[in-house]
Amino acid sequence: MIVVLMGVSGSGKSTIGKILAEQLGWTFVEADDYHPPANVEKMxxxxxxxxxxxxPWLHxxxxxxxxxxxxxxxxxxxxSALKHAYQDYLERNEPACVQYVYLHGSEELIRQRLAARKGHFMNPKLLHSQxxxxxxxxDAIRVDIAPAPEVIAAEVKKKLGL
Structure with a gap:
C-alpha cells in the first residue's frame, strides 16, 4: 500500500509521514527530494x-x-499532489495500491507554521497560490492538522484501519 499524505506546504506531510512510517515499519518517501534543482530554486x-x-518530478x-x-x-x-491531474497521474498504473490522506487546516494556521519553519526551500509567499x-x-481520507503530530498519525492509522 502507498499512503500519500497530501496537502499544501506546511500541512505537516513530512512530520506526520515520518512518524507514521516509523510506527508502521514502512518506508518513508519525501516527494520534495525528487524535485529537480531548477524547481527548488524557483520555489x-x-x-x-x-x-x-x-x-519530471511527477514522473x-x-x-x-x-x-x-x-x-x-x-x-x-x-x-503535495495539489491537483486532480497530479493525483490521477501518480496512481494511474496502480490505483488499487494508492490511498490519499488529505491533511487539511486553515490558511492562517499553516501560515503560522511556515513562519516558524527553518531550513525549507518553500517560500511562504507561495502558500495562498497553493x-x-x-x-x-x-475519496481521500481527511484529517485535521490542528492536533499534535502524534495524534494526527494515530488518526491516520485509525482511518486507514492499520
Missing amino acids: RRGQPLTDEDRR ELRDRIDTACARGENVVLAC FETLEPPA
Missing part, C-alpha cells in the same frame, strides 16, 4: 511551479510508486 525565489515544471514519483507496488513495499509518501490550486480527491 525558493517565490515563483509558483507550472505543470511543465512538475512533469519520478510515479516510477517510485509503481516500483513499490510491484515489490509489495508499503510506503508513506509525503507529497490553496488556490488545491483540489483534494473526493
Whole structure:
C-alpha cells in the first residue's frame, strides 16, 4: 500500500509521514527530494511551479510508486499532489495500491507554521497560490492538522484501519 499524505506546504506531510512510517515499519518517501534543482530554486525565489515544471518530478514519483507496488513495499509518501491531474497521474498504473490522506487546516494556521519553519526551500509567499490550486480527491481520507503530530498519525492509522 502507498499512503500519500497530501496537502499544501506546511500541512505537516513530512512530520506526520515520518512518524507514521516509523510506527508502521514502512518506508518513508519525501516527494520534495525528487524535485529537480531548477524547481527548488524557483520555489525558493517565490515563483509558483507550472505543470511543465512538475512533469519530471511527477514522473519520478510515479516510477517510485509503481516500483513499490510491484515489490509489495508499503510506503508513506509525503507529497503535495495539489491537483486532480497530479493525483490521477501518480496512481494511474496502480490505483488499487494508492490511498490519499488529505491533511487539511486553515490558511492562517499553516501560515503560522511556515513562519516558524527553518531550513525549507518553500517560500511562504507561495502558500495562498497553493490553496488556490488545491483540489483534494473526493475519496481521500481527511484529517485535521490542528492536533499534535502524534495524534494526527494515530488518526491516520485509525482511518486507514492499520
